[in-house]
Amino acid sequence: MNGLDGVDAGPIPSDTGAAPEAGAPADPAGHPSVAALFDRFGDAVTHHEVSAGDEHVVHVDPSRNVEILGWLKDDPDQRYDLLRDVTCVDHGGGEPLRVVYQLWSIPHRRALRVRCLLELDALEIDSVVPLWATANWLEREVYDLFGVTFRGHPDLRRILMPHDYAEGHPLRKDFPLRGRFSRAEQTRRALNQDVDRFYIPAERAVGREPQEVTLAAESGDSETEG
């Protein structure tokens, strides 16, 4: 597909995408954390590869992501204390979405990339906000742009797109560049905005009831009368 065809159809239509080539399995001994992960979690670590020369990637079971990432964060030999990034990759063609965690250990100066593969009909994974507070906004962005639901996230709502955006999740491969609605429909929706949509429920609850305010200074004899 070339040129402007993709503008209406999305970069890779969901029926023609190519499956990503799995990297060749690498030797776990090349990275101390990977060897330890295989020892400790066994079957839950499904794949290990080296990408771009020196970047170690492991695939883990999405249902145990918090357990494994928590161990990587807290174990004294691992100490991956900085969560650099949480993002997601869609390869198109009905392939599973890949949630990607970029970890960095400040004490040991080591990097590790952890991937979780989510099938398209089960886009749910446990949130890692209890481990790293920085995951809050990063997971919201993945939810917004890819439609992955993070179980246990404290505040899961759209972040870059408007709260009432109804056209779907823009970074999915079958999402057209111009959006799903016609330009006329998009304009109509923009013009019919309700002011309330600019506030989240917690904000709408603040100060809604009108209240009599009496200034303490006015109750006594005051210079305002003179």
Added chain:
Amino acid sequence: MAQKTVEFNVGRNPEMGVDGLPTPSPMAPFDVPEPDLGEEHMLVNIGPQHPATHGVLRLVCELDGETVVNVTPHIGFLHSSFEKLGEYRTWNQIVPLTDRMDYLAPLIYNCAYVMSVEKLMGLEVTPRCKVARVILMELDRIFGHLLWLGTTAIDVGAFTPFLYTFHERERIYTLHEKLTGARITTSATRVGGLMADFPEGWIAELEHFLDTFPRTLEEVHQLLTGNGILIGRTQGIGVIGAEEAVNYGFTGPNLRASGVDYDVRKDQPYYDYETYDFEVPIGEHGDCYDRYLVRMEEMEQSIGILRQAIERLPDGPMDVEDPRITLPTKTDAMSDMESMIHHFKLITEGIPVPSGDCYLPVEASKGELGMYLVSNGGGKPVRWRVRPPSFVNISVLPKLARGHLVSDLIMINASLDIVLGEIDR
């Protein structure tokens, strides 16, 4: 590792708590009784069009009197779907998108993007190109910090430093323009090199800038660093400890102000940064004042790195000669059939990048900038993800601002050094 704790001859005001507790405003002008407002909280919008938000950022504050009970940043007003656009473009066509993210330090983003593509291709750039990119990145670190310095000074009511810093920025704009033809949207890099070598006299002009700029920096130091108003507005405001700062994903000067010694240039060096002699300033209190000091010192260090880089800038070609990425010469393309086909394929299909993924972090002026690329072997990326430092830094604002006054919220926001073009992407 070389490290340095920022120290200046400035006493910390003992009345301004540095233990993380908000302190009452030091400048209550009149002794008037507090009005009884009951328990009701007020909802106040700051932005999206407000100069103190440093961009199109909207802060919805829940206020108890003048104290911030809660603040919710609403972002996305500048969302331009750069990452989505990147999936429709060939690898080299993405470069112009990168400088539109952090338009305050565009060259760092240009360089970081092509560095990640080159890493995925296993491509080593020429020695001259490496040093040239170090020059560009350090120049734009000063460029980005200068804007932060000027606008932060405005936020505390000091107008003169703003004029000084913007005058210096204008000189860097001129350097940008002479090198790339554009002042902000530089698009200076290409995969495998730069769009052009340094023009004649450019290095001499940069040296002149390096000779004269420290004097301006010194003047700003004298105006601000010991200034009672700045100290009162920043010391003990927006405090975050080392462990929490890491947990909240702080990087760059914000993290180092909390006392964590983490700088990508030292910890995961690229472009021979380990051979440059420079120090990483570390703060100790993690408040707005330390963030100010760390950035001021970083500018000094960048001047040193620039001087060393100019000294070691080797002669030789700027761009790599690799048939995968290098276009044939115009003469060849017009006279030789194979060269013309080669030219045609490179332009229409894009350069081939092997299958795989790659995360490359660099130390940008705002923090750790990561470029995550996923390729399936084609001429366009499957996914191009930018790990945005400002996006992560601004997400900490609610935690930092809670319990402070509204005026402190403005100061905390300024001290984080955000750029909305990159937050919203």
